[in-house]
Amino acid sequence: xxxxxxxxxxxxxxxxxxxxxxxxxxxxxxxxxxxxxxxxxxxxxxxxxxxxxxxxxxxxxxxxxxxxxxxxxxxxxxxxxxxxxxxxxxxxxxxxxxxxxxxxxxxxxxxxxxxxxxxxxxxxxxxxxxxxxx
Numbered sequence: 001x002x003x004x005x006x007x008x009x010x011x012x013x014x015x016x017x018x019x020x021x022x023x024x025x026x027x028x029x030x031x032x033x034x035x036x037x038x039x040x041x042x043x044x045x046x047x048x049x050x051x052x053x054x055x056x057x058x059x060x061x062x063x064x065x066x067x068x069x070x071x072x073x074x075x076x077x078x079x080x081x082x083x084x085x086x087x088x089x090x091x092x093x094x095x096x097x098x099x100x101x102x103x104x105x106x107x108x109x110x111x112x113x114x115x116x117x118x119x120x121x122x123x124x125x126x127x128x129x130x131x132x133x134x
Contacts, residue, residue, distance in 0.1 A: 006099035025130040
């Protein structure tokens with residue numbers, strides 16, 4: 001299983017890091033690995049780089065895009081795909097500050113669904129993988 005964290009990057013940082021995603025990865029990885037004692041600083045840095053998600057709107061948009069799929073289901077802020085034909089099991093959870101995607105695939109269905117949303121940056125902190133989604 002892979003775990004991807006998806007962040008909505010603000011326009012300024014997208015412009016600065018679009019051609020150099022490694023710099024954005026380093027910034028978010030540093031925030032991710034900060035000690036709990038440095039929480040106020042981590043929050044301030046995060047707010048400089050990322051925008052918050054409109055959870056209700058995002059839930060509705062994703063639901064409308066996938067609702068006709070037999071492999072899809074939704075419960076609160078959780079979107080789940082269990083596709084036995086492609087051997088995919090994915091769960092996307094929407095939070096105000098990020099999206100969390102746990103999946104059995106390297107390229108899950110949710111990536112195609114989320115491409116229509118601007119400024120999304122994906123990181124797998126364990127696998128040290130990062131890329132722009134949109």
